[in-house]
Ligand SMILES: *[C@@H]1O[C@H](CO)[C@@H](O)[C@H](O)[C@H]1NC(C)=O
């Protein structure tokens with residue numbers, strides 16, 4: 001089975017995220033309540049369907065004739081199949097449905113009936129999710145506009161110039177920048193392929209941002225691939241890589257992106273594109289959401305078949321939410337550095353800040369490594385990042401668990417800073433001699449259902465034994481931990497930890513001040529089930545006792561650990577010795 005692929009960003013943290021938070025006003029709380037039910041309602045007025053393999057356009061017309069409130073609004077190709085988007089016909093439905101205040105629900109009668117249509121193989125509401133670019137508003141003080149990540153002024157460098165000196169500049173590597181498009185005639189973005197670009201936000205093939213205030217994609221692209229030696233503005237980390245603009249964002253303030261738009265964007269030219277840069281994500285205030293089935297299918301398909309079977313590489317910005325975030329944006333990395341890049345109106349912009357601009361540095365470094373060895377699979381790239389990143393002496397006094405630990409495989413790992421700062425020179429040298437890792441195995445534990453209340457001691461611990469006979473994995477890659485708990489109120493006050501057989505303690509869910517409207521004021525009880533992805537146990541042997549630990553502040557919430565289980569990914573033989 002192919003697992004979902006997310007490269008963890010391992011870029012420098014160089015400062016503190018503010019952990020102030022404001023109490024939310026009534027309005028916000030009302031809004032959040034309506035979004036608390038996962039997958040229930042989406043404000044969406046569209047559905048996506050796929051017909052059985054022998055389905056035709058006539059079948060669509062025939063189906064539509066039985067559902068007068070829908071009309072065919074779009075047809076598109078996705079992973080080789082034809083999909084149809086059906087939208088509520090505005091002339092036939094009440095106004096409040098049209099303006100999006102109330103969307104389609106899974107229990108809509110027509111949708112229930114349509115699911116039974118024999119010609120339909122797949123049907124899903126095209127859920128919408130609020131996403132925004134992960135750039136912070138930052139100063140434009142010229143003092144702060146150095147290309148610090150390149151120019152050697154940093155005490156702890158990415159060693160990018162050393163990788164260039166070895167002859168690697170990203171030549172032959174193609175990067176898709178999923179963002180707010182890019183200015184095509186920018187003098188510093190000469191390596192952009194305009195004809196391969198597409199705008200899924202506006203559904204057209206013009207890769208230029210429609211509005212110059214949408215500088216974000218142009219700046220992200222510059223960090224990856226701005227032209228070298230033209231005496232203008234910036235130099236990209238992989239300055240000879242080919243850039244393809246994939247439009248997904250239209251506004252700096254937030255974009256309601258549909259599942260189908262996102263799934264198409266992350267699959268755009270997946271044969272050709274090596275790395276996708278994603279410097280955006282959920283707004284991270286109150287809502288959280290899971291992947292819809294189109295994106296899930298896309299990631300699984302692209303890990304298996306993308307990049308001619310080596311798997312596409314996705315780099316996601318971790319988000320700037322930090323301690324005010326919800327579970328969705330529990331970031332491993334928060335980033336607070338400033339840098340300079342290209343911007344719209346042929347400009348050059350300093351003071352860029354946010355994890356938006358960490359992701360493209362990581363993308364650039366991975367492009368250099370792929371140029372050094374294009375046989376690397378998506379898993380090889382993860383192994384290389386884990387092995388070659390440098391913890392240096394970074395400190396993060398941000399909040400809990402701010403220590404470096406040595407995990408059971410001897411790797412230094414940190415809750416916020418991952419495996420440390422990515423190192424281009426070490427990545428490239430490692431890539432040159434890397435041997436493809438053995439086949440990935442997956443193993444799922446039994447479900448443990450302790451139903452353990454936390455009222456008295458405000459802590460609950462439960463263990464799962466992974467035995468040598470059951471589990472074939474001896475060298476972990478990532479671990480998925482699914483944990484379900486009930487809470488009496490203030491969901492954000494419940495903390496969850498995982499402790500591996502080697503004794504490595506992982507924060508699955510820290511305190512979240514804004515989760516569930518507000519840490520302090522939220523009063524509704526509920527159940528929260530979530531699957532957490534953990535990379536901190538990379539290389540460990542999973543055999544032995546695993547523990548989950550739930551903690552609450554008993555003054556404000558009581559909770560019950562309902563059930564949990566583990567899904568392990570890794571290899572039986574040592575991936576390093578081959
Ligand atoms: C769908 O089909 C199932 C069984 O074939 C039936 O029980 C159900 O009532 C149908 N639902 C609708 C909404 O027609």
Ligand SMILES: *[C@@H]1O[C@H](CO)[C@@H](O)[C@H](O)[C@H]1NC(C)=O
Nearest residue numbers: 192193194195196197242272
């Ligand atoms: C852009 O991409 C297309 C499709 O892959 C390719 O045919 C074309 O040669 C590329 N253009 C340039 C300038 O590289």
Ligand SMILES: *[C@@H]1O[C@H](CO)[C@@H](O)[C@H](O)[C@H]1NC(C)=O
Nearest residue numbers: 448449450451452561562563
């Ligand atoms: C916990 O509750 C579930 C569902 O109610 C039940 O199946 C399970 O046996 C319970 N576990 C224990 C340890 O009582």
Ligand SMILES: CC(=O)N[C@H]1CO[C@H](CO)[C@@H](O)[C@@H]1O
Nearest residue numbers: 169171226227228229239240
């Ligand atoms: C090998 C190669 O094509 N190198 C090019 C990299 O880009 C610079 C300018 O940005 C060119 O001068 C090199 O020829």
